[in-house]
Amino acid sequence: MIKFATLTATAVAVIALWASQLPAQAAGDTAANKKLAIEALMETLVKGNAGVIDKYFGPEYIQHNPDIPDGTEALKGLINELSSRGKFSAEFTRTIAEDNMVAFHGRYEGFGPTPMIAFDVFRLEDGKIVEHWDNLIPEAAPNPSGHTARRRDRDHGA
Secondary structure, rough: HHHHHHHHHHHHHHHHHHHHHHHHHHHHHHHHHHHHHHHHHHHHHHHOOOOHHHHHHHEEEEEEOOOOOHHHHHHHHHHHHHHHHHOOEEEEEEEEEEEOOEEEEEEEEEEOHHHHHHHHEEEEEEOEEEEEEEEEEOOOOOOOOOOOOOHHOOOOOO
């Protein structure tokens, strides 16, 4: 009977220890995914370096923007096109991450004829970006309450 009680207590302790590590692991993955997504956007979109696409994006990359095909070759073409225009810039207002999802809210210049306010969402798997959704709207003047789509006034005092 003592062996069974000892075995049960040990099993409960191991399960409790394992379960206590789950949130820490998820937080670690979240931080790593956020870091990778930031690096990927800075290297590709901001610096115009299409040569690093395969480092950051999975080979079966899914693109939900209807104007851009799936796959890393299409993404390389987009980055090359943007960098050939010569004056692309991105200003990220905030980054939100949870588990394998990372979202950016920011402002792009050079993506179209007027500055665009962007919201990008990325899904990561095994250290690579594998899926992307976005919404781009032309930057507009402040509304009657004085707010814009950027809302920098609420981003940590910026």
